[in-house]
Amino acid sequence: MVKFWTAVLKKLRNMVVILERSLGGQKTGWEAQITEMGKQVIVAGGGASGMAAAIMAARKGSQVTILEHMDRVGKKLLSTGNGRCNLTNLKMGKECYRSDQKGFPMKVLERFGVKETLAFFEGIGVLTKDKNGYVYPNSEQAAAVLDLLRLELGRLGVKIILGCQVKRIGRNRIREGFLAETSLGDFEGAAVILASGSRAAAFTGSDGSGYELVRQLGHRVIVPLPALVQLRCEGKYFKQLAGVRCEAKVFLYSGAKRLAWDQGEVQLTDYGISGIPVFQVSRFASRALYGKQPVRAVVDFLPTMDTDSARVFLQQRRKRLGHLKCGDFLTGILHKKLAAVLLKLTGISAEQEAGMVPEDQWERLLVKIKAFDAIVTGTNSFEQAQVCCGGVDTREICPDNLESRLIPGLYIVGELLDVDGICGGYNLQWAWSTGCLAGSSAGECNMGGA
Numbered sequence: 093m094v095k096f097w098t099a100v101l102k103k104l105r106n107m108v109v110i111l112e113r114s115l116g117g118q119k120t121g122w123e124a125q126i127t128e129m130g131k132q133v134i135v136a137g138g139g140a141s142g143m144a145a146a147i148m149a150a151r152k153g154s155q156v157t158i159l160e161h162m163d164r165v166g167k168k169l170l171s172t173g174n175g176r177c178n179l180t181n182l183k184m185g186k187e188c189y190r191s192d193q194k195g196f197p198m199k200v201l202e203r204f205g206v207k208e209t210l211a212f213f214e215g216i217g218v219l220t221k222d223k224n225g226y227v228y229p230n231s232e233q234a235a236a237v238l239d240l241l242r243l244e245l246g247r248l249g250v251k252i253i254l255g256c257q258v259k260r261i262g263r264n265r266i267r268e269g270f271l272a273e274t275s276l277g278d279f280e281g282a283a284v285i286l287a288s289g290s291r292a293a294a295f296t297g298s299d300g301s302g303y304e305l306v307r308q309l310g311h312r313v314i315v316p317l318p319a320l321v322q323l324r325c326e327g328k329y330f331k332q333l334a335g336v337r338c339e340a341k342v343f344l345y346s347g348a349k350r351l352a353w354d355q356g357e358v359q360l361t362d363y364g365i366s367g368i369p370v371f372q373v374s375r376f377a378s379r380a381l382y383g384k385q386p387v388r389a390v391v392d393f394l395p396t397m398d399t400d401s402a403r404v405f406l407q408q409r410r411k412r413l414g415h416l417k418c419g420d421f422l423t424g425i426l427h428k429k430l431a432a433v434l435l436k437l438t439g440i441s442a443e444q445e446a447g448m449v450p451e452d453q454w455e456r457l458l459v460k461i462k463a464f465d466a467i468v469t470g471t472n473s474f475e476q477a478q479v480c481c482g483g484v485d486t487r488e489i490c491p492d493n494l495e496s497r498l499i500p501g502l503y504i505v506g507e508l509l510d511v512d513g514i515c516g517g518y519n520l521q522w523a524w525s526t527g528c529l530a531g532s533s534a535g536e537c538n539m540g541g542a
């Protein structure tokens with residue numbers, strides 16, 4: 093009985109489809125609003141993941157439309173890697189990604205990883221080069237990557253609708269599939285790929301509206317917060333330290349618990365700390381501060397020596413150079429501005445002879461050099477963040493093809509998901525991997541039996 097009614101319903105639906113096709117010319121509105129039946133894939137967002145998804149879906153023979161609210165696609169891509177586009181990294185492992193569901197990123201990357209990504213880019217004409225594992229286009233121009241992606245989209249006949257804000261994704265009531273309600277009218281598709289990014293660097297188009305789209309569809313969103321971002325710290329002396337760059341280790345603590353650490357070139361600014369190692373740990377500060385936990389940054393300005401070796405080094409230096417004023421004694425070890433602030437914080441006069449400074453004051457200076465302590469009051473804003481941590485809970489997403497476990501035919505990709513990578517090409521890799529897997533799967537969709 094059930095089978096009989098299912099067959100009747102399917103017949104009726106096909107009749108509606110045929111009727112609609114024959115009335116095609118009478119449909120009001122813009123030509124692209126109501127598309128033909130068949131393998132229609134809608135991609136909401138024309139960033140890195142959306143373009144990759146569109147290419148893969150079109151290669152499967154689907155008719156693909158990208159809906160992008162900016163006046164061009166791939167705006168964020170142009171800013172990546174300081175305009176050079178660090179598109180992936182040859183050193184890949186689970187430690188490079190963070191997510192509430194720890195195993196999820198690697199499950200995806202095992203299906204479409206660096207090897208497949210390099211083949212994808214080679215296929216569209218990007219010659220890549222490897223700098224210590226960091227992969228860039230040979231021309232070191234992000235614009236070249238975008239140009240070749242756009243050329244491939246054009247070759248495959250992907251429609252790109254610009255200035256088109258996706259406002260809601262609903263189920264199509266007449267036939268299977270989806271209806272994307274936009275500022276330019278409705279678009280229908282057998283599958284929808286949500287690729288609208290996060291809230292980071294909204295000037296590139298990722299204004300966070302994607303989170304609302306997925307919430308309306310019943311998906312859980314883990315609160316998005318700025319990540320790969322500068323940390324704001326307490327302390328008047330930061331004004332004096334602005335402009336200092338030095339190799340250092342950065343540790344992040346909440347109470348006695350170490351949250352994260354990293355090493356590299358730290359930049360001191362008038363409001364706190366920046367630089368790659370700070371970016372790498374920043375998402376842990378974001379989360380802890382959001383949870384109202386106290387956060388402390390501890391910076392080791394002499395990371396090449398452990399504390400004991402540093403103590404011996406300073407003692408021996410004092411024996412040889414004890415006649416120097418303290419202001420000069422640290423020259424060649426620390427940046428002059430930094431040395432001046434550390435001496436001040438320890439109560440040592442820059443004019444005093446190094447050999448005359450009491451032992452307990454040297455010990456205090458050593459502590460300041462090896463474990464400079466600052467209270468983290470916040471992060472810089474979403475606008476200055478490179479990515480967001482948080483996003484769609486990946487427990488609701490199938491890692492094989494990024495399809496929603498709640499709504500078949502709906503795919504969620506890129507930074508919109510609760511996965512953030514460390515600096516070094518890992519976030520774009522995530523965009524390519526998720527986009528390509530979702531696109532391949534969605535491209536095989538078939539609406540209304542056509």
Ligand SMILES: Cc1cc2nc3c(=O)[nH]c(=O)nc-3n(C[C@H](O)[C@H](O)[C@H](O)COP(=O)(O)OP(=O)(O)OC[C@H]3O[C@@H](n4cnc5c(N)ncnc54)[C@H](O)[C@@H]3O)c2cc1C
Nearest residue numbers: 137139140141161172173258288289297506507517519520
């Ligand atoms: C300054 C900067 C430098 C970076 N450098 C690197 C790097 O070198 N290497 C690296 O791996 N990562 C880098 N990243 C991170 C990387 O760029 C992102 O992780 C990646 O672009 C995310 O891809 P996505 O497709 O998910 O989102 P996006 O690239 O942000 O694309 C989302 C698209 O959706 C559109 N959109 C949003 N909402 C809507 C809507 N409602 N309707 C229609 N369209 C919508 C947006 O306009 C945008 O075009 C950098 C980020 C920044 C900000």
